[in-house]
Amino acid sequence: MDSSRFRPVFPRCLLRGGAPHSQRSPSWSFLPGILALTLLLSGCLEGGTAPDPEGLSGQWCTEGTISSGGEPVVELPYLGMVLGxxxxxxxxxxxxxxxxxTELWPVRYRGSLVGDALTLEVENFTQGNTDAPSFTLELTVTSPTSLVGIAVSDPGFPGTLTVVRVGERCFTD
Structure with a gap:
């Protein structure tokens, strides 16, 4: 797989093995400073973040969607997020x-948790780009490390999605 086709929009250390800042794509510069700062300070710890006993704060990704090379699998939808x-x-x-x-889009997540039901609005950072994803996630908290649900109104995210805390479950076998 040609990794140059992907536009990284978050530190590679959130995936595995991280790349130095000088090796990141020039497209990184269009992101708002707050996104860059949030992601750079998010931990990037080997093995992911420990579950937050207070809730959903931490790093999350879709289960089994990152290849051993550290890139999202082309055939599968991918969600990566740092939540507070x-x-x-x-x-x-x-x-x-x-x-x-192969297109990664920078997004903002906003929503609310009622009981074990989490509804997140996914809004793109790419102002004026009608191709950028913008949809609703309807998720159920199934454990402190797992969310299961669907994306509403975007056919690029079909079927049931399992979102897990960043760690080995994010990677394909």
């Missing part, structure tokens, strides 16, 4: 990729 929770409100930043695409 305050009360029932959940917000964060990250990236998404539609199934059968």
């Amino acid at each position: 929770q305050e009360g029932t409100q959940v917000e964060g930043n990250g990236a998404v990729k539609r199934a059968d695409s």
